[in-house]
Amino acid sequence: MLCDKCHSREATITLTTVMGxxxxxxxxxxxxxxxxxxxxxxxxxxxARILSALFGGMVAEPEQEDEATEEGPFSKIVCPTCHTRYxxxxxxxxxxxxxxYSTFSVxxxxxxxxxxxHEVHTGKKPxxxxxxxxxxxxxxxxxxxxxxxxxxxxxQLYRExxxxxPDPAKSEEEGAQESLEIYESRLKEALREEDYEAAAKYRDxxxxxxxxxxxx
Amino acid sequence: MEKxxxxxxxxxxxxxxxxxxxxxxxxxxxxxxxxxxxxxxxxGKEIEGSLAGLTTITNHKYRTCHLDKMTDTExxxxxxxxxxxxxxxxxxxxxxxxxxxxxxxxxxxxxYDHLRFQVTAPGNNLNAAWSMADKLDDFLNEKYDYAxxxxxGYLTSFPTNVGTALKAYMILHLPYLSSHRKFQGLVSxxxxxxxxxxxxxxxxEESCGSLFVVYNQTTLGQTxxxxxxxxxxxxxxxxxxxxxxRQQNHELHGDEDRDRAYKTYGILKYARKLxxxxxxxxxxxxxxxxxEGEIALENPNRxxxxxxxxxxxxxxxxxxxxxxxxxxxxxxxxxVRKNLPELIAGSE
Numbered sequence: 001m002l003c004d005k006c007h008s009r010e011a012t013i014t015l016t017t018v019m020g021x022x023x024x025x026x027x028x029x030x031x032x033x034x035x036x037x038x039x040x041x042x043x044x045x046x047x048a049r050i051l052s053a054l055f056g057g058m059v060a061e062p063e064q065e066d067e068a069t070e071e072g073p074f075s076k077i078v079c080p081t082c083h084t085r086y087x088x089x090x091x092x093x094x095x096x097x098x099x100x101y102s103t104f105s106v107x108x109x110x111x112x113x114x115x116x117x118h119e120v121h122t123g124k125k126p127x128x129x130x131x132x133x134x135x136x137x138x139x140x141x142x143x144x145x146x147x148x149x150x151x152x153x154x155x156q157l158y159r160e161x162x163x164x165x166p167d168p169a170k171s172e173e174e175g176a177q178e179s180l181e182i183y184e185s186r187l188k189e190a191l192r193e194e195d196y197e198a199a200a201k202y203r204d205x206x207x208x209x210x211x212x213x214x215x216x
Numbered sequence: 217m218e219k220x221x222x223x224x225x226x227x228x229x230x231x232x233x234x235x236x237x238x239x240x241x242x243x244x245x246x247x248x249x250x251x252x253x254x255x256x257x258x259x260g261k262e263i264e265g266s267l268a269g270l271t272t273i274t275n276h277k278y279r280t281c282h283l284d285k286m287t288d289t290e291x292x293x294x295x296x297x298x299x300x301x302x303x304x305x306x307x308x309x310x311x312x313x314x315x316x317x318x319x320x321x322x323x324x325x326x327x328y329d330h331l332r333f334q335v336t337a338p339g340n341n342l343n344a345a346w347s348m349a350d351k352l353d354d355f356l357n358e359k360y361d362y363a364x365x366x367x368x369g370y371l372t373s374f375p376t377n378v379g380t381a382l383k384a385y386m387i388l389h390l391p392y393l394s395s396h397r398k399f400q401g402l403v404s405x406x407x408x409x410x411x412x413x414x415x416x417x418x419x420x421e422e423s424c425g426s427l428f429v430v431y432n433q434t435t436l437g438q439t440x441x442x443x444x445x446x447x448x449x450x451x452x453x454x455x456x457x458x459x460x461x462r463q464q465n466h467e468l469h470g471d472e473d474r475d476r477a478y479k480t481y482g483i484l485k486y487a488r489k490l491x492x493x494x495x496x497x498x499x500x501x502x503x504x505x506x507x508e509g510e511i512a513l514e515n516p517n518r519x520x521x522x523x524x525x526x527x528x529x530x531x532x533x534x535x536x537x538x539x540x541x542x543x544x545x546x547x548x549x550x551x552v553r554k555n556l557p558e559l560i561a562g563s564e
Binding site (some may be wrong): 118119120166 | 241245247250302328357363370373375403410420433439440455
């Protein structure tokens with residue numbers, strides 16, 4: 001979709017206004033959004049503050065400065081259950097607890113689809129569920145007008161900030177970062193499987209990608 | 217009870233074994249990597265305590281060991297047996313391991329996931345391995361709620377395992393196909409099916425013995441049965457190609473092959489020092505010759521077991537931590553001499 005302002009660049013940000021039952025959307029490219037003052041949403045402190053206000057303890061306090069700050073706007077998102085940061089996940093390709101999947105759901109959905117070639121499980125389901133209430137946390141939908149689930153709030157927020165749900169149009173840089181994360185995951189998987197040929201392939205791909213994005 | 221690798225299986229001339237691994241996590245608990253040592257210890261003990269009915273369910277007795285109480289060499293022997301992977305063998309986390317009396321079933325507690333069970337069946341029989349893993353899965357699920365999500369399936373610490381959390385492996389002996397020019401092309405095409413092929417045994421990063429594993433790379437969006445069928449189907453093509461190359465070779469060079477088989481047997485039977493590569497590669501030649509009828513051995517299934525037991529950490533465990541390479545080579549030759557299957561009387 002083209003930017004509503006310059007009509008030349010691909011729109012990567014959608015601003016959504018909801019008035020009663022009416023929803024209005026404005027699609028902007030990164031440059032026009034920045035010139036309109038929306039660039040600050042990309043700042044990690046700004047995002048962390050919004051998320052912090054929405055989800056309480058789920059996000060590290062802005063004053064807790066650390067190396068993650070330099071790694072992008074999402075690195076401060078923290079799982080409320082195990083305190084794994086998104087930055088940790090990017091580094092280790094590893095989650096800390098089952099709740100990380102819902103905490104980082106919006107951020108990792110595309111990567112999982114890329115990694116796995118699919119996005120929805122088919123196959124065996126647990127034969128026994130002793131405590132159905134736990135399970136419902138993962139998949140809750142606010143169909144009856146109750147409180148929206150964490151996942152829905154996150155989706156909504158992401159949609160408002162970046163307008164790219166469910167199939168985001170990514171900037172080249174974002175795309176490269178995502179591929180890097182996928183290759184890192186695949187590399188680690190290959191090493192765990194002791195599949196050294198595959199590991200060498202992903203190591204080379206990562207090196208090329210880093211070179212291209214000028215990180216090395 | 218007879219070890220699984222001494223039992224004959226389907227398509228054993230090419231297929232050594234079929235293996236299935238399932239990862240499961242207990243709902244409401246942090247994954248092992250984020251548990252403190254105390255929390256992990258406690259969870260490990262809790263799960264161990266709940267496995268009382270395991271023997272009845274699987275009809276096997278189990279021995280339990282704790283990786284953090286083992287030496288590095290002991291842990292690495294489990295990695296050489298493909299019971300744990302090398303990165304787990306190199307860690308000193310409180311991981312518990314239960315292994316059945318026939319070595320076919322192993323359960324890892326607090327590895328990368330809370331539970332990982334692995335079932336191995338001799339020969340081409342992924343379904344047998346799966347049905348035991350499935351049974352174990354239900355047995356444990358009866359005691360614990362699993363971390364499961366309608367969209368992502370069984371939740372695992374690595375997103376590369378999420379979904380069915382099933383990894384299935386077919387271990388193939390492909391001496392002829394792997395030295396054929398088209399092999400690399402075949403291997404690189406596996407990715408199209410979401411599968412991968414890697415060397416099955418080796419040291420450092422070098423694989424040896426012409427043993428390969430076909431396994432699934434992806435775990436989301438396909439059922440367990442679809443995964444097993446895909447691996448079985450692709451493997452059956454590799455099996456057919458390996459057999460056809462063996463047949464062609466036999467027709468052209470039958471006499472030379474027979475000569476090579478006996479010379480190889482002679483070296484293995486009488487050598488005083490054996491390097492890893494020599495031992496494993498010669499055992500590989502002998503395995504093929506035995507299944508192709510070029511040499512008649514008492515129990516050719518034992519050869520795979522010998523290939524594993526020849527690996528460096530198994531040898532170091534026998535030789536002691538201070539043994540040098542030369543001592544290990546001497547010990548390896550001694551081990552091979554003592555354990556090499558006998559020639560069937562009158563067949564020479």
